[in-house]
Amino acid sequence: MLLTLHKSTIIAHPPTIIITGSKSESNRLLLLQALYPELQIENVSNSDDSETMQKALKSSSNHIDVSHAGTAMRFLTAFFATQEGRDITITGSARMKERPIQVLVQALNALGADISYLETEGCPPLKINGKPLTKDQVSLKANVSSQYISALLLIAPKLENGLELTLEGKITSVPYINMTLDLLTQIGVETSFKNNLITVRPLQKLSPQQQVLTVESDWSSVSYFYSIVALSPVGTTITLSHYKKDSLQGDSVLASIYTDFGVTTTFGNNTITLVKTDEAQLGSVNCQLQNAPDIAQTIAVTCFGLGIGCHLTGLHTLKIKETDRLVALKTELEKLGAQVDITNEALLLHSSTQINDNVSIATYHDHRMAMAFAPLALKTNLQIEDAMVVSKSYPTFWEDLKTIGFKISK
Ligand SMILES: O=C(O)C1=C[C@@H](OP(=O)(O)O)[C@@H](O)[C@H](O)C1
Ligand SMILES: C=C(OP(=O)(O)O)C(=O)O
Numbered sequence: 357m358l359l360t361l362h363k364s365t366i367i368a369h370p371p372t373i374i375i376t377g378s379k380s381e382s383n384r385l386l387l388l389q390a391l392y393p394e395l396q397i398e399n400v401s402n403s404d405d406s407e408t409m410q411k412a413l414k415s416s417s418n419h420i421d422v423s424h425a426g427t428a429m430r431f432l433t434a435f436f437a438t439q440e441g442r443d444i445t446i447t448g449s450a451r452m453k454e455r456p457i458q459v460l461v462q463a464l465n466a467l468g469a470d471i472s473y474l475e476t477e478g479c480p481p482l483k484i485n486g487k488p489l490t491k492d493q494v495s496l497k498a499n500v501s502s503q504y505i506s507a508l509l510l511i512a513p514k515l516e517n518g519l520e521l522t523l524e525g526k527i528t529s530v531p532y533i534n535m536t537l538d539l540l541t542q543i544g545v546e547t548s549f550k551n552n553l554i555t556v557r558p559l560q561k562l563s564p565q566q567q568v569l570t571v572e573s574d575w576s577s578v579s580y581f582y583s584i585v586a587l588s589p590v591g592t593t594i595t596l597s598h599y600k601k602d603s604l605q606g607d608s609v610l611a612s613i614y615t616d617f618g619v620t621t622t623f624g625n626n627t628i629t630l631v632k633t634d635e636a637q638l639g640s641v642n643c644q645l646q647n648a649p650d651i652a653q654t655i656a657v658t659c660f661g662l663g664i665g666c667h668l669t670g671l672h673t674l675k676i677k678e679t680d681r682l683v684a685l686k687t688e689l690e691k692l693g694a695q696v697d698i699t700n701e702a703l704l705l706h707s708s709t710q711i712n713d714n715v716s717i718a719t720y721h722d723h724r725m726a727m728a729f730a731p732l733a734l735k736t737n738l739q740i741e742d743a744m745v746v747s748k749s750y751p752t753f754w755e756d757l758k759t760i761g762f763k764i765s766k
Pocket of ligand 2: 424425428650677678749
């Protein structure tokens with residue numbers, strides 16, 4: 357569906373926006389719940405990716421389709437590899453069949469799993485013959501995707517002797533690994549992460565005190581509101597829930613990054629309030645985003661909307677996400693009048709104050725392309741193609757924008 361976003365302003369005193377649970381935390385806890393059925397989860401994400409995860413874990417079918425959900429593909433591969441007697445094929449969207457999974461498959465097979473490729477070597481779809489994994493030590497490359505590491509860590513406490521993982525090379529998206537380890541700790545699993553060695557001890561059952569966990573709302577989804585406030589006049593205020601200061605989500609670094617764009621964050625009782633307190637006073641912004649790759653698109657578009665340049669680095673994982681996000685950003689920003697240079701791991705946006713009107717933004721099956729460009733409606737009229745793509749992580753995105761003043765029509 358094509359949506360037209362008419363040039364808008366944020367209303368005074370908008371209602372508090374309630375954001376659904378983090379899809380990263382939810383998908384980890386759903387997998388842990390399959391391993392420890394006594395675990396109860398509150399505020400589970402209503403995203404497509406978490407619904408996909410829940411369905412797959414409940415399904416008795418031997419054919420699983422995860423569509424676009426990267427975490428579901430990686431976490432379920434590890435899960436089904438350990439399920440004795442299950443003989444599964446796991447597949448996904450056309451794009452999922454291009455997203456690499458070899459590092460994980462090699463590590464699982466080295467631990468004793470039986471996984472093979474059904475089409476392209478190194479990518480889904482996979483054939484998995486579930487069986488007990490007999491080994492407890494493995495090494496894997498850590499610079500491609502942290503999801504492979506999280507997948508192994510999540511099944512680790514149910515392996516007979518736990519797991520010792522050696523991470524090779526530079527470690528990417530580290531906060532997501534820490535999130536996995538933290539959630540394991542919260543359910544009572546002993547873990548350690550020192551230098552490049554992670555160990556996880558086995559755990560058979562949860563203790564009664566460690567059976568209920570609440571998912572914090574999704575910080576990646578808040579990024580679009582940071583952008584909206586940054587692109588609005590001084591005084592604009594938006595409150596969102598349910599958030600806490602000591603988040604497990606690396607994207608909570610937004611609170612500090614957006615101070616550069618004049619946005620102040622105040623933590624309340626389960627809420628955050630974003631206020632535009634100052635005009636952004638910058639010539640250009642430098643951001644290293646290796647630990648928070650999912651907010652790169654938001655920041656690039658905020659800078660473009662503010663007419664300032666940026667140099668975003670640490671983006672080597674963007675090429676293998678829902679689309680090649682570096683190419684997609686360059687193509688769509690240039691339609692709007694920007695000048696953008698990209699390498700394999702960086703994006704350079706040159707400062708310019710010209711924004712072309714009535715541009716139609718292609719989204720490439722990528723929820724974050726749709727959501728990252730939407731805040732530009734505070735500066736110009738634009739259209740978003742295939743707008744329902746947002747449901748991958750944030751199904752009520754467009755309704756929430758309307759409640760704060762966006763004028764949107766079909
Ligand atoms: O573990 C997770 O929940 C995620 C890890 C990150 O992926 P990479 O480790 O592949 O960068 C992130 O981009 C993705 O949206 C969610
Ligand atoms: C990259 C993302 O998700 P995944 O890798 O889980 O598909 C994302 O949500 O931005």
